[in-house]
Amino acid sequence: MINAKRRVVLKGSLSAGAVGVAISSGLLTPQAVLADWPAAAFTAKTVDDGLKDLLGTTKLETSDKIKVKAPDIAENGAVVPVTVEADMDGIQSISIIAAANPTPVIASFDLGPEAVGFVSTRIKMAKTAKVIAVVKARDKLYSAAREVKVTIGGCGG
Amino acid sequence: MANTIMIRARVKDGVTEVKSLISHPMDTGLVKDKKTGEVIPAHFIKEVVCKWKDKTVMTAYWSGGVSRNPYIAFKFKGASKGDKVELSWKDNKGESDSTTATIE
Numbered sequence: 040m041i042n043a044k045r046r047v048v049l050k051g052s053l054s055a056g057a058v059g060v061a062i063s064s065g066l067l068t069p070q071a072v073l074a075d076w077p078a079a080a081f082t083a084k085t086v087d088d089g090l091k092d093l094l095g096t097t098k099l100e101t102s103d104k105i106k107v108k109a110p111d112i113a114e115n116g117a118v119v120p121v122t123v124e125a126d127m128d129g130i131q132s133i134s135i136i137a138a139a140n141p142t143p144v145i146a147s148f149d150l151g152p153e154a155v156g157f158v159s160t161r162i163k164m165a166k167t168a169k170v171i172a173v174v175k176a177r178d179k180l181y182s183a184a185r186e187v188k189v190t191i192g193g194c195g196g
Numbered sequence: 197m198a199n200t201i202m203i204r205a206r207v208k209d210g211v212t213e214v215k216s217l218i219s220h221p222m223d224t225g226l227v228k229d230k231k232t233g234e235v236i237p238a239h240f241i242k243e244v245v246c247k248w249k250d251k252t253v254m255t256a257y258w259s260g261g262v263s264r265n266p267y268i269a270f271k272f273k274g275a276s277k278g279d280k281v282e283l284s285w286k287d288n289k290g291e292s293d294s295t296t297a298t299i300e
């Protein structure tokens with residue numbers, strides 16, 4: 040665990056295994072403060088690299104207070120509705136990741152103090168994969184994931 | 197660029213839900229045109245900002261992984277019926293649009 044960048048071949052084997060089950064001791068020191076468009080995260084080719092670029096760590100605590108709503112089967116990967124609801128205080132951001140996309144980090148929503156832990160959007164999915172929601176609340180990171188089967192991939196081609 | 201944003205904001209039990217649809221191609225830059233075989237250049241919205249009373253309630257950072265003609269919904273507390281919310285977007289080509297809606 041020095042800082043070797045983990046280059047994982049983007050195959051089905053990579054999914055929430057690397058991310059969702061990560062154990063956190065609690066205190067995190069996210070180096071990335073979302074003040075600007077996270078260019079590196081959005082071009083990262085793996086979930087781990089994307090998380091590091093976006094949030095400064097791959098260590099996430101799975102939380103049952105996060106609900107990821109998405110269809111079990113998406114017939115059209117070009118339009119997959121995803122809603123994330125988080126029942127937590129002090130939410131700072133909600134990020135959405137499609138684990139098997141060429142660039143997995145899709146969107147990150149910074150929420151002001153007035154905002155409620157809820158975002159809904161539609162995403163493209165290249166193939167069947169876990170949709171991972173990462174919620175930053177009080178400077179800690181929590182995640183939940185949901186598998187979506189994709190019948191026809193939505194990244195064109 | 198005008199009228200690319202459809203927006204509706206409704207308050208219920210103190211929570212305002214903003215729902216919006218934006219007309220935009222959201223091209224990732226990874227897809228080839230089937231006829232010409234040429235890569236369709238990236239053209240996608242990078243940032244969506246919602247303001248209420250000069251407070252930024254939500255800033256969305258997007259990649260090209262958000263679907264064409266994006267949908268976005270979010271909720272916030274504190275607003276009342278009749279308040280205005282402003283939604284604006286910017287894309288990777290420097291295009292932008294904004295609109296203001298009255299909370300119902």
